[in-house]
Amino acid sequence: MITSNTSKDLQNYLQFIETKSIDSLKEGYFHVDHVIDAFQKGEEMGSQKTLEKLKDKFVRTTTQMFLYGLDLIHLLEEKxxxxxxxxxNPYTYKFIVVTELENTFNEGYINTFFTIAYDKQKRFKDDFGTEAHYLFVENEGLNTEELKADGFINI
Known part of the structure; x- marks a missing residue:
């Protein structure tokens, strides 16, 4: 049976061991507190690095999708x-070109648009491993509020 003195001595002993062993490396092993602390710091740092990488990838992909879209517009205007x-829409990698009604049934425009758009989509997929979509709509009757509700930004 453990008496109160024995209990206090045991607690003091455990406290002493914990205090002394925290600061020392014993035969190639670290105290459990060191391991837990290192794990927690690594987990925190790892998640921060993961978030930074995710943010960087998002910025690179949305920027490139946007630049390909501007290039698409430029090539259409050259023609x-x-x-x-x-x-x-930077979150779904969609780029919508608003054009005049006449272009929406002009075979030359349609063929030119999708030839260029296909090239941009393929390059984006090759570069980032995900899909980007380049589309066109007519300007007449376009509901811009619905586009905004769907996450599209007009720049």
């Missing part, structure tokens, strides 16, 4: 097709 406006 004589006017762009009225454009919208970007």
């Amino acid at each position: 004589g097709y006017k762009t009225v406006d454009f919208y970007v």
Whole structure:
């Protein structure tokens, strides 16, 4: 049976061992507190690095999707097709070109648009391993509030 003195002595002993062993490396082993502390710091640092990498990847992918979209517009304009406006959804990698109604049934525009868009989509997939979508819509009757509700940004 443990008396109160024995209990106090045991507690003092355990306290002494804990205090002394925290600061020392015994035969190639670290005290459990060192291991737990290192694990927690590594977990925190690891999650911070993961978040930073995720943020950097998001910035790179959305920036490239945007630049490919601007290049698409530029190439269309070089071929004589006017762009009225454009919208970007950076979270779903979608780029919408707003064009005049006439272009939406002009086979030349449609073929040119999708030839260029396909090239941009393929390059994006090759570079980032995910899909980007380049689309066009007519300007007449376009509900910009619905586009905004769907996460599209007009820049």
